[in-house]
Amino acid sequence: MAELREQSVQQSGKGGHNGIVEVTDANFDQDVLKSDKPVLVDFWATWCGPCRAIAPIVEELATEYQGKIKIGKMDVDSNMATPQRYRVTGIPTLLVFKGGQVVEQLVGYKPKEVLVQALNKHI
Secondary structure: OHHHHHHHHHHHOOOOOOOEEEOOOOOHHHHHHOOOOOEEEEEEOOOOHHHHHHHHHHHHHHHHOOOOOEEEEEEOOOOOHHHHHOOOOOOOEEEEEEOOEEEEEEEOOOOHHHHHHHHHOOO
């Protein structure tokens, strides 16, 4: 299952079918901080069970909020600078950025309703 999820993130790349952007240390400033829309970034890893559990919810949100909020995923094993910069110590961590600033932080598995409430405050 982790392999499938990883492939879907890699295949989606910039403009994937599910609207999820693969965020990296290299593209973070451009794709997240300089975005004209709020951005939800899911910090995850392939070995993280709760990350795999929340993945389908994040994918649903990407579809439901398309055009309103950008959704990105960052693999913390491949990108270490950005998680350190934002003090991401546990995963999954979901950060909502607006205007280059963190406006929401959700740590651990959360039900969809909690994520929806957090996103709706910023659109």
